[in-house]
Amino acid sequence: xxxxxxxxxxxxxxxxxxxxxxxxxxxxxxxxxxxxxxxxxxxxxxxxxxxxxxxxxxxxxxxxxxxxxxxxxxxxxxxxxxxxxxxxxxxxxxxxxxxxxxxxxxxxxxxxxxxxxxxxxxx
Numbered sequence: 169x170x171x172x173x174x175x176x177x178x179x180x181x182x183x184x185x186x187x188x189x190x191x192x193x194x195x196x197x198x199x200x201x202x203x204x205x206x207x208x209x210x211x212x213x214x215x216x217x218x219x220x221x222x223x224x225x226x227x228x229x230x231x232x233x234x235x236x237x238x239x240x241x242x243x244x245x246x247x248x249x250x251x252x253x254x255x256x257x258x259x260x261x262x263x264x265x266x267x268x269x270x271x272x273x274x275x276x277x278x279x280x281x282x283x284x285x286x287x288x289x290x291x
Contacts, residue, residue, distance in 0.1 A: 200271070207231050213267025216260055224253065230272065237269035 201210040206227040208214045221230050224247075235243065244261070247253035256264065 209271040213263040216263045234272055234275050236274045237265055240268045
C-alpha cells in the first residue's frame with residue numbers, strides 16, 4: 169500500500185510538471201505578464217534579454233535559471249570568454265543585469281531534504 173501511494177504521488181508530480189507550459193511563470197511571477205513567444209517576464213529590459221540571449225540559446229534556458237546580480241554577471245562573462253558572446257555596451261549590460269536579477273533572482277532551495285532511510289518503503 170505504501171509503495172502504491174509513493175507511485176501515485178510521483179506520477180501526479182510528473183503530470184503536473186508536464187502540464188505546465190515551457191517558460192511558465194513560477195509562483196513568484198504569478199502576476200507578471202509573460203511574453204508568449206519567449207516565456208520571458210515582460211518588464212523593463214526584457215527586450216534586451218530577448219535580443220541578446222535568444223540569439224545563441226533558447227529563452228527557456230534563461231527562465232529556468234535563478235541567480236543574484238553577481239552570478240548573472242559571472243554567467244555573462246563565462247559566455248563571453250568561452251562561448252563567443254559579444255561584449256555589450258555598458259547601458260545594455262546594465263539593463264540585462266537589472267532585468268535578470270529582478271525577474272529571475274536567486275531563491276533558497278525549495279526541495280525537501282531526503283527521507284530518512286527508516287521512512288523509505290521496503291524493497
